[in-house]
Amino acid sequence: MNEEIGPSAWRLTKKALTKAKEQQVAAIIIRMNTFGGMVDYADSIRSAVLNAQLKTIVFVDHNAASAGALIALAADKIYMSKGASIGAASVVNPQGEIMPEKYQSYMRGLMRATAEAKGRDPKIAEAFVDPDVEIPGLVAKGKVLTLTTAEAVRVGLSAGEKNDVAGVLAAEGLSGAELTEHQVTFIDRLISFLVSPAVSGVLILLIIGGIYFEMQSPGIGFALLVAVVAALLFFAPLYLEGLAAHWEIGLFVIGIILLLLEVFVIPGFGVAGIGGIVCIIAGLVLSLVTNDWFDFTVTASEQISSALLLVMGSMILAIAGCVVLGKSLLGTSAFQRLVLQDEQRSQLGYVSGRQKEVLVGKNGIAKTDMRPSGKIEIDGKWYDAVALDGYIERGSSVTVEKQENYNVFVRRQNT
Structure with missing residues (x-):
């Protein structure tokens, strides 16, 4: 999970968890390096990790900020690489500005409930979001909590510092296990x-x-x-x-x-x-x-x-x-290239196969709405016509004003 938490990360997680369940694996490891993302997708991933019926491990390889911290808290175990950090989960808008209290309250609740579900200190999880939460020796009031690897290990949030996935496997007694990496397809x-x-x-x-x-x-x-x-x-x-x-x-x-x-x-x-x-x-x-x-x-x-x-x-x-x-x-x-450009002009010898009857001056009825083209009826016969008025309603009386080859032009009769 080395991208912004959003639709792509959610789809990746769903597919990986489904595949892991089908293969009946011993554990699933999420290698995380993210600065956060969208709260709704983070919550969906959090719920999926919480409800997974297998051991879940998050290996924070550099960053688990904001939405990443929420997901990490949902795992059974958290390991962190040297120099990594976790926290700073206040809800912000795309410009990085802190959102109103109702959003922070919702996020605090998510963080607290997730920590409690996994037996972690809910106050630490809440301090990731709320600058008003003070923890002596860890974070002063007015500051949002972000933990380094050493600090996370010291307060029991992280199970230990590891350099790579192999170190995580060794710590979990899975050194000889077969490791399958979920591939992101085209x-x-x-x-x-x-x-x-x-x-x-x-x-x-x-x-x-x-x-x-x-x-x-x-x-x-x-x-x-x-x-x-x-x-x-x-x-x-x-x-x-x-x-x-x-x-x-x-x-x-x-x-x-x-x-x-x-x-x-x-x-x-x-x-x-x-x-x-x-x-x-x-x-x-x-x-x-x-x-x-x-x-x-x-x-x-x-x-x-x-x-x-x-x-x-x-x-x-x-x-x-x-x-x-x-x-x-x-x-x-x-x-x-998509349309026909050739013209068959009478000056070049092109003529129609038959001459249409003369309709100029005749009266008829608009059989459809004319916008401006439509159908008219004259002496029981239907013709394609164009309204010179621009728009004529169906049922209106019309008069043919001119006729050019097979084009008939009409106007609404004055009442």
Whole structure:
């Protein structure tokens, strides 16, 4: 465990514990060097280590700070290398600023309960979080406790100082044991990469941008493919990490459907469109944070705010980029390869196989909403038409103003 405590570390721990249980091992050793991470994932790892039905050992190889200290306390034994440290578990925000008391209170409770579960001094565990806890000869009031290897051994928190895993095995009477190291696979690394905030932001940008371009040019299909692939890359890793649940993904899909209905079926922009946008944002945000049907007990409000800012920022950038760069993108050589550019002009000898009847001046009925294109009916026949007014409601009376080859242009009749 030599990384920030987060989704990747949680997934690694789950897989390692499952594998250890299947192989019926004598003990599992977590070699730790971390400066901490997210409280909710640290709590999940802590619970898994506490409930593991086998001997658990943490070997602190340099650092077990903050969330790392919480996990270490959940193990049956703690060993530390020379020059290592453990502690400093106050809850801070991404900028390193101390969080309000309610977060510190929650963390103190976790630390105290974990220490008690393993027969360790809960006051020491609490001093890792609370600067108001004073322990004579160890930490003065106003300071958060961090223990060196020697100090941890002296107060009984650590079982001893060891130079490496072999020394830990020897101390536990397992010198002749077969040691299996849990390997981080390419898939594990790929998932860790995809769930990083930066990559998640880019994927959200591609999802929104793809949907926008598909609505602007629905006949191309390439933009929709980009949006679908980006959505799969966004939700699949989060689902595997246990973050995105079925209902959160379903909420996102419902939002897309509502938005499409608003654009192509329901006239104007109202409840369906607003509801669709809300569902899309909610599905994306909720997939990024730990919750159980909106129960955010172990999720700090800052994490929810960060997820919301990530989603909203990515969506705003996507829409702004589409509006500003849309025309430029359509004119690039790379994009032109995706669409047909050849024109069959009458001046070059291209003519249609049959001449369409003259419709100019005739009256008809709009059979669909025209936005501006749609269907009209004239003398019992249906035609594709374009509204010169921009938008004509279904059932309105229309008049054909002009006809260019197979394109029919109409206006709403004045009442």
